[in-house]
Amino acid sequence: MxxxxxxxxxxxxxxxxxxxxxxxxxxxxxxxxxxxxxxxxxxxxxxxxxxxxxxxxxxxxxxxxxxxxxxxxxxxxxxxxxxxxxxxxxxxxxxxxxxxxxxxxxxxxxxxxxxxxxxxxxxxxxxxxxxxxxxxxxxxxxxxxxxxxxxxxxxxxxxxxxxxxxxxxxxxxxxxxxxxxxxxxxxxxxxxxxxxxxxxxxxxxxxxxxxxxxxxxxxxxxxxxxxxxxxxxxxxxxxxxxxxxxxxxxxxxxxxxxxxxxxxxxxxxxxxxxxxxxxxxxxxxxxxxxxxxxxxxxxxxxxxxxxxxxYKLDSMAEVNDPAMWIKANPNLGKTVTYETYQADVARMESNPAVRNDILAKRFGIPTEGYTYYFTYEETLPHKKRREYWGMPCSLGGDLSQGDDFCSFSFLFPLPDGCFGIKTRNYISELTLKKLHPALRSKYDEFINEGSLIVMPGNILDTIQVYEELYDYFTEREYDVRCFGYDPYNAKEFVARWETENGPFGIEKVQQGVRTESVPLGELKKLSEERMLLFDEGIMSFAMGNCIVMEDTNGNRKLLKKRYEAKIDPVAATMDAFIAFKINREAFE
Incomplete structure (x- = not known):
């Protein structure tokens, strides 16, 4: 022809x-x-x-x-x-x-x-x-x-x-x-x-x-x-x-x-x-x-x-339907066997830690972050929104990226052993402008839900951040009874906090396996039982980016592998959790 x-x-x-x-x-x-x-x-x-x-x-x-x-x-x-x-x-x-x-x-x-x-x-x-x-x-x-x-x-x-x-x-x-x-x-x-x-x-x-x-x-x-x-x-x-x-x-x-x-x-x-x-x-x-x-x-x-x-599956429901697997791999049965796919599905069900990798590589379903520490189910936000108006809480702060991004988490102990979580995060205008289009789209979602605040200028002013955060939790009448913070880049913020709220309940949380290992393990158990109640997408995003480095003795610490992969809300939540444990009597 x-x-x-x-x-x-x-x-x-x-x-x-x-x-x-x-x-x-x-x-x-x-x-x-x-x-x-x-x-x-x-x-x-x-x-x-x-x-x-x-x-x-x-x-x-x-x-x-x-x-x-x-x-x-x-x-x-x-x-x-x-x-x-x-x-x-x-x-x-x-x-x-x-x-x-x-x-x-x-x-x-x-x-x-x-x-x-x-x-x-x-x-x-x-x-x-x-x-x-x-x-x-x-x-x-x-x-x-x-x-x-x-x-x-x-x-x-x-x-x-x-x-x-x-x-x-x-x-x-x-x-x-x-x-x-x-x-x-x-x-x-x-x-x-x-x-x-x-x-x-x-x-x-x-x-x-x-x-x-x-x-x-x-x-x-x-x-x-x-x-x-x-x-x-x-x-x-x-x-x-x-x-x-x-x-x-x-x-x-x-x-x-x-x-x-x-x-x-x-x-x-x-x-x-x-x-x-x-x-x-x-x-x-x-x-x-x-x-x-x-x-x-x-x-x-x-x-x-x-x-x-x-090529990909249209939905998670099709993972359990072998007749649909050819949507993700048209050469199924020729270059790879159905038995191989079936073995991966069985492995995914028995070992949730490999779920994201199998969903992405075998079925073309993109998932958020590595989730090496928190599994996919643990990163899903809770549908029921709660405001925790006037309730006692522990505040955690991570200002280690304070020149362009910092996070604060409010941890609310609940009578049934669960913990409510609300986060407040701050980013500079310059950092927002420099983001990749895909990441910018994600950050726009956080801005719309109110968990990410864009501050004017090229760098964050710690005092402006303090005043905005203070207005936020006083408006909601949060009863902040303790404050845990990462000391890196937090001197001005902590000095202002101590001046206005007194020295009681302020806890310095030094980064490292000695401080982080036990709280990380306890937060992991709470997340497995879905006892960490968060309803904000930025918290889900941060948990999905969490990679934890573990030494030969089983001690763990958070690892910020990539600058763009923000885990600051999780780090702030861990600081709040450590401060709560030290000042538990303040909540009785």
Whole structure:
């Protein structure tokens, strides 16, 4: 079949038929992507060509091998994703410089140029879906089938992880299964002075994978903006951009660099392939990118140059329905067994500490924070709101990030042994402006619920914070009977408190395992029994970010692993709890 602006893509058509007949369940995001593809089919300015995708499939199955050297039988999902990349084209009219036949001088002529439509593809899919192998096939195609000289990179949170994309290519070179690879690998790499015909053309070197026929190179680069900007890449793959603690948008960096590359015909058909499973690190650069992808899928703004295949379960209820698991991994039963998924579900039920990781990696359900210390259920806020008007309480303060963020918690001992919690947190205007869009969206929720107060200026004024906090709890007639504080950066605040309220009940809580270990254990037991009654989202957010470092003797202390991952409300609650224990008689 030749170019057509009305044809339905072959492999997408088969996939759509399976979906329409109910044989393949899909989630909302895949449905939205299908609507976008249907819009391309209906668009007379976009053309479908089946020859490139058939050539890609033929190349993979005849020439390539898997990492262990076994033959390649391309998965239906691989054909569907690759068709999105290689199947769609459009035409532009552009002035191109054309030299005269005699070689002297030239002139500009207007030419109609065929360009590949898809420049970026995002693939968010569960673990064990062979996504790194798919990325390897794409890189191999650009390295050995595209005749121009290409510079290609692959990147991941670690260099060893990025090497998973190069590994199948090295195996294919060693096996040389097809006639084309036999030609590319024929000869000796040590032949540097004799005939070039007797020299190996495709080799694995210290630089990466090199095609000496075209001068093309595929190399590994660290996942850092400094190492990736200005590369002029033709093909780039980014692996696990959601899984690690990534704070830089390397996709945008590579796109800006790749857009500069342009050959003599005026064409710059670069490709950026971003693949990852869902992660447990929230509110970073990855979540900001996902917000943009959702806008594209909802067609809030059009970006026909981006392909998005986002696999996940639609709800937590589907975790217990094996028939729905294929929504998160379309290669289930081919690259990973149902038994493996069933074992993870059983493990998740018996060991809540691994729940978030399994939900994210196996089912694509994003969860808040690491929750290494507090499990997912423990971080859920209570639905019933209570104000604790006029009740006795213990106050805890954490001003260790006092230059831009500080927290206070009011801990209310209740007759049934539970503890009510209300928090008051302060942030400077400058800090709010510097937040990532995804994290800013989260902070806006806290501002709306009244638990986060934005103070004017670039840094927080401790006295202004004191006065605002004092007005807050006097208005609600909280009976503050003791005050626990972290001494770091708290001198002015504590001096003002002591002047106005007297020295009784003021307790200094020094950070460290000696002070924190026992209270953390007791708070953990209370949270397991759902006896910590909080109804504010910022407290849930902080508990979800809590990581506790434990030594060989089992002693624990709070660990602030990431500057953006605020745990200050939990630290303030712990200070209030310690002050309550020391002054328990004041509550009798």
């Amino acid at each position: 030749s170019l057509s602006n009305t044809a339905t893509p072959k492999y997408y058509g088969e996939f759509r038929e399976a979906v329409m007949q109910g044989r393949t369940p899909i989630n909302r995001e895949i449905e939205m992507e299908m609507n976008r593809i249907d819009a391309l089919i209906a668009n007379p300015g976009v053309w479908y060509d089946d020859q490139p995708i058939e050539g890609f499939i033929s190349f993979c199955e005849k020439e390539l091998t898997l990492t262990d050297g076994s033959d390649v039988h391309l998965l239906d999902s691989f054909k569907l994703w690759a068709e999105s990349i290689f199947g769609w084209y459009y035409f532009i009219v552009k002035s191109v410089y054309e030299p005269y036949p005699d070689g002297h001088g030239g002139h500009y002529v207007r030419k109609r140029i065929k360009k590949r439509l898809i420049k970026k593809q995002y693939l968010i899919i569960a673990r064990s879906a062979a996504k790194s192998v798919y990325a390897s096939f794409i890189q191999n195609y650009f390295l050995n089938v595209v005749t121009t000289t290409t510079h290609q990179v692959t990147t991941a949170p670690t260099m060893k992880q990025a090497d998973e994309v190069l590994s199948p290519i090295r195996t294919a070179i060693a096996r040389s299964k097809g006639s084309y690879f036999q030609f590319l690998t024929e000869g000796s790499l040590q032949n540097t002075t004799g005939s070039r015909a007797n020299r190996q053309k495709l080799v694995s070197t210290k630089k990466g994978i090199e095609n000496l026929l075209t001068g093309s190179l595929l190399e590994i680069r660290p996942m850092s903006i400094d190492k990736l900007q200005g590369l002029r890449v033709t093909c780039a793959t980014i692996d696990e951009w959601l899984s690690g603690d990534i704070r830089e948008d390397v996709v945008g960096t590579l796109e800006q660099s790749a857009a500069k590359e342009q050959n003599a015909s005026g064409n710059n058909d670069y490709l950026i392939l971003a693949i990852s499973s869902e992660g447990t690190v929230r509110n970073g650069a990855g979540d900001t990118v996902k917000m943009e992808l959702m806008k594209i899928l909802k067609r809030e703004y059009e970006d026909i140059h981006t392909s998005i295949w986002w």
